[in-house]
Amino acid sequence: MGQLFKSTKVTLQTYAKLCHTLWMRGMKSATKQSYTKTVLLPQTNFPARLSGKKRVEMDSYLIERKNLKGPDFILHDGPPYANGEPHMGHAINKVNEKLYKMQYPFILLRRKMFRISRRVHYVPGWDCHGLPIEQKVLSNIKDVDPLEIRRKARKYASDAIAKQRETFISWGIVADWNESGCYFTNHASYVKNQLRQFINLYDKGLVFRAFKPVHWSPSSRTALAESELEYNESHESKSVIIRMQLDARTLSSKLKNLENKPLYALIWTTTPWSLIANQAIAFSDNIVYCIVEDNSKNLYILAQECLTSIEQKLGPLKLITTITGQELGETKYFHPITKERLPFLPGQHVTTNVGTGLVHTAPAHGPEDFLIAIENNIPVLSLIDDDGCFIRETGDEFAGLDVLTDGANKILHHIGEDVLHTDTIIHSYPYDWRTKKPVIIRASHQWFIDIKSIKEKAIDSIANIRIYPEQNHTSYLNALLAQIKQRPYWCISRQRSWGTPIPILYNKRTGDIYTSRKWVERLCKLMERYGTDYWWELSTEKLIGRDLRQELNNNIDDLEKGMDIMDIWLDSGLSWSAVLPEYKADLYLEGMDQFRGWFQSSLLTSIALQERSPYSALFVHGFAVDDKASKMSKSVGNVVNPEVITKGGENLNKDPAYGVDTLRWWVASHGCQHSQVPVTTTLLSESHQSIQKLRLVLRFLLGALHSYSEGITIEPEYLYLDKYMLHALHQYNKEIQNLYENYLYHHVCKLITSFLTNTVSPVYCHLIKDRLYCDEVGSPTRLAAMEVTCDTLTVLARSIAPIVPHLAEEVWLYHPENLASVPLYHTEYKVPETWHQPEIAKHVERALSLRGKVNTLADRNTWELSSTITATTTDYESFSNRQ
Template identity: 35%
Template sequence: MSADTPDYRNTVFLPETEFPMRAGLPQREPDWLARWERLGVYDRLRAQKGRTPFVLHDGPPYANGHLHIGHALNKVLKDMVVRSQQMMGRDARYVPGWDCHGLPIEWKIEEQYRAKGLNKDDVDVVAFRQECRKFAEGWIDVQRAEFKRLGVTGKWDKPYLTMDFHAEAVIADEFMRFLMNGSLYQGSKPVMWSPVEKTALAEAEVEYHDHTSHMVWVRFPVIGGGTDDTTHANVLIWTTTPWTIPQNRAVSFGPGIAYGLYQLTPDDQHEHVLVADALASQVFAQAKLSEDHVHRLRDVSAEELARLTLAHPYAAIPGGNGEWDYPVPLLPGDHVTDDAGTGFVHTAPSHGDDDYQMGLKFQLPMTYNVEPDGSYRASLPLFGGQHIILPDGKEGPANVSNIKVMAAQGALFAKGKLKHSYPHSWRSKAPLIYRNTPQWFVAIDRQLDDGMSTYGDTIRSRALNSINQLVEWTPVTGRNRLHSMIEARPDWVLSRQRAWGVPLTCFVKKGALPTDVDFLLKNPEVNARIKAAFEAEGADVWYVAGFKERVLAGIVDPEDYQQVYDVLDVWFDSGSTHAFALRDREDGAPDGLADLYLEGTDQHRGWFHSSMLQSCGTKGRAPYRGVLTHGFTLDEKGMKMSKSLGNTVAPEEVIKEYGADILRLWVAQSDYTIDLRIGKEILKGVADSYRRLRNTMRFLLGNLDGFTETERVAPADMPELERWVLHRLAELDAEVRSGYARYDFQGVFQKLFTFCTTDLSAVYFDIRKDSLYCDAASDPRRRAARTVLDLLFQRLTKWLAPILVFTMEEVWLCRNPGEDSSVHLTDFPDTPADWLNPQLAAKWEGIRTARRVVTGALEVQRTAKVIGASLEAAPVVHVADTAILAALKSVEFADLCITSGISLTADPEPQEAFRLPEVPGVGVVFERAMGEKCERCWKVLPDVGSHKHPGTCARCNAALG
């Protein structure tokens, strides 16, 4: 600029905005949270009338610790569902809840007692339960604050809690419905048992870890029904639980398996053994027998096996007091295979499900040798008092003691160690055992006469029909997973031998057997009294002296009945939440059914599962219309997170460094249907995406400064470029709504992000900067561009608001200040259908393709430092296709390419022309722009310097007036 040329910098419309480039999210997000609290955003939305409800029912987290990254993933997904459904016109309700009863909390209180030298059993049970309640209350407050910090909306001031008096009353009432419909029964059968926690566990409370077990091959002598060559033979069994041998009551064989009689001749000894042919070589190799010492004598049929009677390996053992002096039958069992072992299965009906089924089928006696703490009963000969699992979760002496006794008896054929997947408690992490114990069950195949047979007469049939007919699964694989689990599952074990929970509110008749008709007291008036007492005083009242007399008085003689003190499986608690959180609350679901349950894939065996069983028993169908499942969180290398590995990512750490919106954006950018990875490098990438998106919003705000309705231009009066942007908005409107409706947050974000970075930043904004900065305020082209920027603002802020709750609120308030203003009080705007213009879009696809060749040619010149900016160029573009050439001539192609001039020709492209292989028929020859540089817009034009205002082009001269 020469000394006498005016400074035109103040005459251009440079972007003006207070929206900072640096977000400062960790510091600023709490202010927005406080603002939403003041505004009462959630309650204001509920006050909107005439909307169709959408209810996402919260799967209750457990109130016993700080949140981990899996919690954050889950709650953010729920929040994105609720917010997007609300902004699409629904009344999207979200009542957060907490699971408050159960072993983890009880365990913590027991630990505190032990640290003080106290014994839980010496403490009044009501006092103990109140300690548990206080513990849960403390963690609920902590977790509520942590969830809210993630930007999650909901009825935080009135959540549902399974320990609220009303909830406890409803849980008890739901249990009593099973009592009344005849599906509740007491049975003595093997259940998964934790010796450490001294209670039965549900399938959902079991996890599998590698464990090294003893394995033994054991001789069971034939004592009856044999031929000459089998009379003194031994049937060989294999087991990885030597401690169960004292409980053996039979040996099972597979009727379809090929068995042989083998003669063994090591060291001049002779022994006949029976074993499955397919496993014989493995078995004998384990016993270190060479092939020379093994001789197969003949086939042994299933009919012959069924005639044999065996002796227990401990029969007539010194000191056994006759404990094992009984015949052991050899029985056909469909569960026996020749995949591993010997083809013969040692059967202890008290310690395995297959074994128990064999016991039922053949009326085998049950044993009660194992105590709640995992030790043998004190009176058991040879092994009394020995532990299978010690109180600290380590292996007790029972296995080794049995192996030694087998060896001394000559019953041990071989032994070894096996590393395999083994059930553990997901709380104590200690190994579990199958243990026979009286428990309360719900029969899931029993015919129910309750008037709710639309989807079946049994709980199982109702559940399977619900899965197939009533529920939409996201992803669809969730259907198969739950279906297979329900299809194969046994009866539901409801009882736990603990103190902190809702008791099994039932009474049994003294002296009656579980099979007797009058064993359980079934009285509606008694049930009503129990429910009313729980409603007023909570479940603690069950444990107050005299409660039995209080509820039974005047109905039956209290002395005739015994009160049950087991507590309900906490999965029954959470499975019942639909009743008090959906059915009973004013802000629940009108029909008591949730539109969506959303949890991790582990909940197919947990909350989805228990809710299905519970609801099918009391409502006759699933409590949900839709189920969404997400994967687990892993570190950047795909490893499971653990404190011991030091690879955990805590939500609070991410928020402290980046802000909650970055964590939310990580969720949106991830495919939640599989396991999700997170770590420092991944979060850096997320933060980079965020910055690019923030740049887009900042450009919008800066160039909309001072925009008023008087500037607005109708779409019909806009240039084609603006109408193409409107077409893209119309396309996106359908895609965004469809994506949100399908809970495809990754798809929604990818489409919006690509639009912002590719269509807007790299094309539309780049092209229209010149017009926005340099055209006169009244210029129709600039007004049209500003109108489109306003329409972009209205849509992008709202479309992205369910994901980036804090940032879009900040963007919104920049243009919509006011105490009552919030983007979260708005809906997605309607987008006119006539914005869609496929014909125009096809034309502009060709224009953009040709533009890529021009920008590529200019980049070559810029890299070679021939030019510094594209405005120094006025290239010649050779176009072979007449339709594309006509399209380019119909628009201001030089402006689109951000050059000062451009020549379009149908002449064949010369040899030196720049081409792109993927764009045939377009060649670009570089030419410099002729003329002088305009001091205001920087275009190089021949007319610069010939106008009233020195150093300007005609357009800028006119803009200056």
Template identity: 45%
Template sequence: MLRINQTIIKISKTLYCTKAASKSSLYSHTVLLPKTKVPLRLEPQKLVQRDKDIYKTAAFDSLYYLQKEQLKGPTFILHDGPPYANGKPHMGHAINKILKDVILRYKILNKTKVDFVPGWDCHGLPIELKALSNSNNINALDIRSKAREFADKTVKQQKGTFMSWGVIGDWKNHYETKNINYITNQLQQFFNLYEKGFIYRDIKPIYWSPTSRTALAEAELEYNEQHVSPSVYIRIKIKDIPNVPNFHDKRVYAVIWTTTPWTLPSNQAICYNNKLSYCVIKKPDPNDKDLYIIATDLLESFCKETNCEYQLLGVHSGDMLDKATYYHPIYNDNISNFLHSDHATSSKGTGLVHTAPAHGPDDFLVGHKYKMPIIDLVNDEGCYLLDAGEYLANKFVLTEGNDTVLKLLSKDVLHLGKIEHSYPYDWRTKQPVIIKASKQWFIDTEQIKNKAVELLDNIKIIPEERSDIYKKTLVNQILKRPYWCISRQRKWGVPIPVFYNVESGETLLNKNVIDHLCDKLQKNGTDFWWKLSTKDLLPKQYAATYELFNKSQDIFDIWFDSGISWSNVLPDCQVADLYLEGVDQFTGWFQASLMTSVAIRNQAPYKAIYVHGFAVDKDGIKMSKSLGNVVDPIDVVEGKKGQKPYGVDTLRWWVACHANHVTSAPVSSNMLNQAKDEVQKIRSSMRFCLGALNNYEYNENDSENLLLIDKYMLHCIWDYFNKTKMHIESYNFQRINTTLLPFLTNQVSALYFTAIKDRLYCEPEQSSSRRSAQYVLLQLFNIVTRSVGGILPHLVEELYASFQQKTTDTFFTGPKIDANPQWNDSNVEKIMELVLQIRSDIYKCDDLTNSPLFDLTLEMDKTNYQLLMSVGNEDEIEDQLKDIFQVAKACVKDSIVQSGFQIKLSKSTKKSCPRCRLMQSEIEDTLCLRCKNAYSFHGREMAKEGAELEKIFSTITFRANFQQFLLELKDVIAPDDRKIMKLVYYSMDSLESFN
């Protein structure tokens, strides 16, 4: 015997114990209420478990590989910019990885094959510093071992978190910049660039971090807007001005302005601009015979800044300084020249520029032009060398060094102040950097930049509204970059694979050497450069002369590591359809990838760039541990003490709809709660669809009996589909939110769901009017879940698991869903514009408190009347309007002359039907005509089961003891649970007689 479940026992007990059940409950078993296993809401902890369960049951980990096998046609390639393998995942990771996944999932829903190989940037100083955290006195191999261990741990943690967020990709074959095959390719690409003449070694001024003791690229800097530097005007004594003979017997000084007095010991020239005019001035004191030269345009600002008055003695063209010489400000025995340069301007300072080729790019270009030697008096720790003089030696240039130089020049300092300005800092140590000359490896960007800028014309930049600004930014950065320093002086990285002749310093690098080194790398692992001696690293042909060579001690810049990722990861070195990263990557990965790709294969590595903003706190402030304003995405998903979990989909919805197409994305509990509520709205609406579609078997013929409101809903679905399709294709995911929620609230829930509930609940199960509503709900479910599927994969898979009309096991393996163009019906839209205007006016009526209790008389002009009657005959349209307007009765009349319509409401004289609860019954507590027919139909459907029940009851001795009754009932019933439910309902009247 089949066990009677607890639900049936409770229902039976209620029926048995209630002598007089309410009339409406007598017919509740005939009302077809929505039925689904999907709960309306999920408790927070159940939500977390749901996410984990869906990941397994919907096979998120195999979706990427499944689509690779099953989908045909062109592949959409999204190349992953490698996050840094340093620390736990943060909100920036969430924005980046989730946006990428949203795009990939929408492509799959559109039946487009995708290629996405996640990666990690594993080298660099932050990781090396972690390895050195306990000791600075460990050898290179130990440093590399500890750094590798830390990077491996971080990659594992980040990978697990990204996957738990539902991010799909080729996780089995992810790339790491520290892996053997990646490094092998990197060495080969380096030689490729070297062979093409793009790479060279030279002494140049570069950004140098004294705290990290290594060169830095522009992308490794951050600018401190509150940095304070000395602002000093200094006079430098002129030896001779041949073009102004009457100055020969006078003390004449050039006035220079600088914020880096520590660079004055390396001064080699003073630059002027022959396009400017210069004036000769003196102090008003008649006893002061000293003369000063300054750009005429800057005299006023100079006087104001120094708070001194000067007399103007004369004005000369810049040519007057041609062939002029001066005494070095520190080393007075040294005589240097005035030189023309366009970088001497009248925008600030004095128009005379102190020039030290070792400490500035413009200075270096001047030195290069005039063939000056590079004099660098600063060591790698940022301290003066002994060559600077014993009074400066070993002093740190930015502190004691500045002070000492100013003390030495005290008699020549005309004014000393301070300036707060933007200054470059090491992005890792958060300490100021300096510019100093150093022998490094460079990529000659001058050969690449023009082609790179030309190719950018065909690159799409998203978001479109900032495309011009972003493109201009990238172009300007490329054009102003004179060279790219790719060498670093650390241990944790990829070695620059060259050897130097110990006598001449010449470089040994050729294809034979590179091929041999790649072979050693494959056989000995990524530590090969540090494990093996120079003799072992060199090919056999150098066995007899290996002692003449030293191996390089430099490693590659991490931006070169990641900048050639396209050559390692993209299938057959194709061009990626999309790069998607933060706005900071214009100086980083976007640029590095472009420059290497243009140099190696003369084309851009990407067709489009998608730029996203940064996560900030509720006040728009950058998140920082020291400020205590960090929002942890793991806590958002899984919760923490005092904070309930939001689940993965709320995080994803926030990213796509609130952190997309913005330069900064505020995240707060209020915003997360808003995102949670929006997801719940979607869940509730789609759950209603599922429940109403219970036992519905799709038949295209159901579309032939659509009512006006059904046709209008399909028209709205078509409109919604096309809008969201456009938003998805343009990556405007935030507009899905602003399109969907009003659609669900106003058109779906408030209008359509309300209008069809009577049909769904009270019409016979297979009636054409009920099935037409179900047909529309099926289309609604398909289109809405498709529109949010890329953003809310866990929710749509949960819904899809209970979707009886599904054709595949999982949502993302299902067929492509499109809106039928035939749903677009402008005539229906026109009719409904009138209907909705009437509906709006009805709801504005002051005497309307409960519309189902009122009859509506609608008097219309001929034009509007005919428009309504185009739907069908008068009875049909009135019946449909009754449901749309939610009134007891609707009566339409062609009875007014003036244009428009008039509304008349009156209390209905009919009674509430105990089954449908509408004011349709002639006699109180009796069924309306529609419900009598429906109930009769329902009874006929159950006739066979009823006959069986009568037999059963005839065998039972009825007793007052309810428990005994159930036991006897259990002994004779053996149908399934659903059948028991029907039988118990059908026997309601008999059970009521038991007392």
């Protein structure tokens, strides 16, 4: 205890307060003498506050790539979309996990560089194709010529990338941001790789063309993948119960024994527009059905388990008899509109959970319906065009009507008395995630990847991957598995212009298709010569070329090039094959919504092409929401511009400039901790305050290192308190490394704050002030305090650098020993194991505990000294005035 407080000039808190009061009043009254010269006060030019618009410029990625040795830590994130201004999703993404997602080599890259001196392989990129960009340019031009659309789209994407890149650099995202150091999914090098991977998939038999029902967006006039849907929980659908008359000639003997009355099947549906395409009624062999009679003596058939719920809508129904599902096998019925005789067919998807146990089947408008048609050799009837309207073949009464509005109403009006009940239900319904309008299920000719054949390999490949944050590992893994298990095939074709063409030739007469590896290589050479618009600029004959013409026996008049492009999820999903060494990353970074997007498309393409996962681990972050927990959206108007946070708004009193480090601290504190990351004034203010407190502590440490002792070579004499601080630094450094390695950035922020407020500032900095200020310049104990202060500053600066690099670099540039202004990320430092002294820590912690108890007792008795302090102060003031 004696050694611990050996140099402490005051020990009792009350006496310290008295002396401090006397000192301060004496300083104020001194007019001729500067008492500050009698103590060795901290000195530094490091500012206590910094304008949010000021920052330290850094460009370390290329330097690190040259100087550090392998093996590389390979980081890959989902490419941001080249559309619009940078937003809070980018900030979370880039800074955190994508630190995150694409822009961020930020925390993660910096941590790898600072701690293990390991090279980081990270190539930033952009997802440049797709419908949002195409729709944007179409809103400004009348000409729908594909080449004009592509020209405008290319310019739009390029402008968006320039803005985003500038912002990402300002956020301290470490990477080679030169054009040659990035990848772009619309550039020739990337497109050539994509075409070659397509032909690899095709040759493996994994790509096929078929007429299948897919999610179709009338508002975008294209097919959509599941990952391009969002579900509106408040969608309103018209729910109807209709009857379809059975053909008496096909009834079983049991049903024929009923009174000579017509028998109807009861059907419930929420898509009445699809009734025109009805081609069967599905039933289950395992369901017990009943015949009931209503008050008008009409006979209906439905599942017995559904009787109670149907009576609530139709009124009382009298039970006549029951039959098994097998007895419906040979039954026929009449189409409600065309009156065509159609079959009852067994279906495994039929249940009694909702409806009537009899399912209206339109093979063009439902996956289960489609499978039933295939199993029973029923033609798939599609009567809806690209705009979601009935085609001419439906008849003059329906042709041209929108199926979701006027078309559905017209059909119900036509059916008339066979509509027994109508109401509106609110339920979850798929919407186009770009246009925010409802989609439909519609059969059309599309290109697909066969997922069933690779599904088991995909599931097995992710059994051992790591997912961070670890507390969400199980739930996130299950989310990814669920997406893969429920997906039989992947629709990879789109009916648009802004994308990579599917390299296929069609025979106009027979419908046959042609492609080959040799031809794809020719297309790649044409792209090198003519650019990525070659497919639209060149004629089919020019695309085919002389060699292929001879191979096809010059019979090319019937051939035409396909006009479908590839799904942009296939674009970005193949990024591993374009930028990753050995086609695998140590870590993929993206948001939690990407389990049905980029995480999944990357996995499936990699399994298909190289039979392994493209990643060893996943880092998953949340998405930005407003103060009401609503997802941020431009259409809603609740978007917060991250540039306003960093640089301030037009009214700085309302929107102050917090700076980049505040933004990064906010991301690290919240970006991976929750699925929803709130962007609120309170949280941003708290983050700014945390940075300011950190700044002030670092400023004191810098000031304490001011050299009053140049040329002194005396060996420092470390007290117990100094050794305790070194031990605390050792433990802190060990714990913070572990948190970084497990991507627990929010815990990193908590640890930094806790260490500053509980150990660095109130314990060590406070207790060494007497030594720093009042000991002789060459005192061994003062020199020891300065050495430990220097170590504290170094460990702190390096520990905060991954999250707040601008502050860390600024501190380092003001370091009194950094005369050459060497950047922090160019330095090396290792915490010595000799600092680990748990026995000393125990002694000091006991002393600190006792100190706390003494201070508590002193506080209780402070009032007893108040009169003495007042009297003494008066005497001191009289003395000062006389002097």
